[in-house]
Amino acid sequence: MTPSAKAALALLEKVVARLSNAESRSGQADMVVHVADALTSGDSIVVQAGTGTGKTLGYLVPILAAGRTAVVATYTKALQDQLASVDLPLLERACEHDDDLAFSWAILKGRNNYLCRQRVSEIETGHDQLPLNDVPRDVARDVRRLVEWANETTTGEISDVPFPIGDSAWRKVSLGSDECPGKAKCEFGETCFTEVARDKARSANVIVVNFTLYGLDLEQSREFLPPHDVVVFDEVHELEDVISETASVTLTGRMIATAAESARAALTRQKLPNALVKTAKELDEVLGRYAAQRLSQPLPADVHDTLHTADEQCRMILDELEALVNETPEQLRARSAIGRMGEALAKVLAASSNMVVFVTEVRGAARLTAAPKRVDHVLAEVWDDTTAILTSATIPPGLPRRLGLGLSDDDIVRVASPFDYKKQSLLYLADDLPLPNASDRAPKLQARIRELISFSGGSALVLFTSWSVLRDTADALDGTLGDGITLYRQDDMPKKALLEAFRDDHSSCLFATRGFFQGVDVPGDALRLVIIDKVPFPALNDPLLDARRDEAGDSAFMTIDVPMAAASLAQAAGRLIRTAADHGVVAVLDPRLGKKRYKNAVLFGVSHMPETTRLVEVQEFFDKRATSRPS
Numbered sequence: 001m002t003p004s005a006k007a008a009l010a011l012l013e014k015v016v017a018r019l020s021n022a023e024s025r026s027g028q029a030d031m032v033v034h035v036a037d038a039l040t041s042g043d044s045i046v047v048q049a050g051t052g053t054g055k056t057l058g059y060l061v062p063i064l065a066a067g068r069t070a071v072v073a074t075y076t077k078a079l080q081d082q083l084a085s086v087d088l089p090l091l092e093r094a095c096e097h098d099d100d101l102a103f104s105w106a107i108l109k110g111r112n113n114y115l116c117r118q119r120v121s122e123i124e125t126g127h128d129q130l131p132l133n134d135v136p137r138d139v140a141r142d143v144r145r146l147v148e149w150a151n152e153t154t155t156g157e158i159s160d161v162p163f164p165i166g167d168s169a170w171r172k173v174s175l176g177s178d179e180c181p182g183k184a185k186c187e188f189g190e191t192c193f194t195e196v197a198r199d200k201a202r203s204a205n206v207i208v209v210n211f212t213l214y215g216l217d218l219e220q221s222r223e224f225l226p227p228h229d230v231v232v233f234d235e236v237h238e239l240e241d242v243i244s245e246t247a248s249v250t251l252t253g254r255m256i257a258t259a260a261e262s263a264r265a266a267l268t269r270q271k272l273p274n275a276l277v278k279t280a281k282e283l284d285e286v287l288g289r290y291a292a293q294r295l296s297q298p299l300p301a302d303v304h305d306t307l308h309t310a311d312e313q314c315r316m317i318l319d320e321l322e323a324l325v326n327e328t329p330e331q332l333r334a335r336s337a338i339g340r341m342g343e344a345l346a347k348v349l350a351a352s353s354n355m356v357v358f359v360t361e362v363r364g365a366a367r368l369t370a371a372p373k374r375v376d377h378v379l380a381e382v383w384d385d386t387t388a389i390l391t392s393a394t395i396p397p398g399l400p401r402r403l404g405l406g407l408s409d410d411d412i413v414r415v416a417s418p419f420d421y422k423k424q425s426l427l428y429l430a431d432d433l434p435l436p437n438a439s440d441r442a443p444k445l446q447a448r449i450r451e452l453i454s455f456s457g458g459s460a461l462v463l464f465t466s467w468s469v470l471r472d473t474a475d476a477l478d479g480t481l482g483d484g485i486t487l488y489r490q491d492d493m494p495k496k497a498l499l500e501a502f503r504d505d506h507s508s509c510l511f512a513t514r515g516f517f518q519g520v521d522v523p524g525d526a527l528r529l530v531i532i533d534k535v536p537f538p539a540l541n542d543p544l545l546d547a548r549r550d551e552a553g554d555s556a557f558m559t560i561d562v563p564m565a566a567a568s569l570a571q572a573a574g575r576l577i578r579t580a581a582d583h584g585v586v587a588v589l590d591p592r593l594g595k596k597r598y599k600n601a602v603l604f605g606v607s608h609m610p611e612t613t614r615l616v617e618v619q620e621f622f623d624k625r626a627t628s629r630p631s
């Protein structure tokens, strides 16, 4: 064992001893050794760490033991909160009396998560472009409270606001990075909440961010995040989609009109901003002709010409703004907004063959998106100069290759989960139900779900791939599941409240869609059965996926659709066993798994669970646990 691995294991021991439920986990220790060795060699590493491994300590401990500066990027807010409220404070306490190990950490979010002092000042002094008497009364009331709070808060961060606020109110007192002229040009730059948070992050050894902020930092030539020699991507199975999004450009007529409005407020001569507003309207109309279509490249002439006109107009407005001598905050913001809009337009006009350009319709408005087919080139500079630790409970096949890491699936380090899946779980595959599109499926699916819930006595998370099937099934089963079994639907209340209600009521059932395939952590008896209505293949009409499928040719189904379905299924199944005391059944009600050649590939993430197609075994599983449970 290398000295760095030994040092990391010694720290792990110290940290684990501080836990109230101290238990050594061999998978976690394995991960610590692998990460420590990667940090020594400088080689990036991919670690699949099953549920319960304790992967956050698995990477944080070796990073601290090696005295490295790291950015930890997570996908979900839940994981960010866990790092901030559990793991990092625990490590801080474990290291505080040891000068060699003492460290500091910070959470950093995107600019629009913090109050903007410039905006607050404009509202306070009545110099706001959109006076409060022009907005709905409840929004104006929230804005006033936020302005008062700006004098009390030390963070200015949205999650610290001590009263409920709506998005509209928050937008009035915050700025996106597109509009902020930057610290140097802002009167409040020195006390700006975002800048203070960035300064704090600059001196921290561990900075926690989300994937989106990391992706945006890559897009902004790595100017936002402080330099770091290690990056951790936790929940890395989501990284490809997020980086694709942050490297994408989205344009709507409304967005161009908003940039034009900021120019209107900043310039006395209105001719150019007015012309840009007109072009924005034309773009809406032109894009409407291509709703739900992928655009050819070069772009169709009407789309190209309208974008080109908008680009020219942005350039001319920018020239006027740059010629101003004494710049007001409005003018600085307009420069920033028009400048960014010009960059977006230029990016779409110059879209390379790696970009897919398509039009979607969102709330009745056409939206143009240019998205990269592959993200390997976006991430290449990260792999070149940073040691990357990529981890997740499920690493979909082919992910290291698609991310451009230069590693194959065989290089993935798989560390053991501490759970005994053979004893704790069962995977039931219903091979006797009608196919998902069969006309006689609905009543049989509903009957099977009712039967399974009767075996478990409730405590079921029932996951659907479509809202319509969820609604039909919930309507048919509500009130028929047995005494005392409440049926909650995803749209009954906000996710947090819904999960609390489900967690507190040990025999309830929760019917939900893809948003609940991950981020649901319900340990114990409240969740004993996870039902998945069908294999969660990705949507067929997704233009970006379609372009990737075209590129993959004949192998598209096996290299794109199957790994995505497998990853989703593994995530959904992962809701079941959260502690060593949990037990339960995952039921997949899709007969295709019994017959199709892709069965093993789809089930790769749940292959550690014993499998059956016999319903009676599900009943026996629950009966056995019911009798062995203490009364």
Ligand code: SF4
Pocket (backbone or CB within 6 Å): 111, 115, 116, 117, 118, 119, 175, 180, 181, 182, 183, 186, 187, 188, 189, 192, 193, 194, 195
């Ligand atoms: S630097 Fe930007 S975000 Fe900060 S106060 Fe100034 S304008 Fe607002």
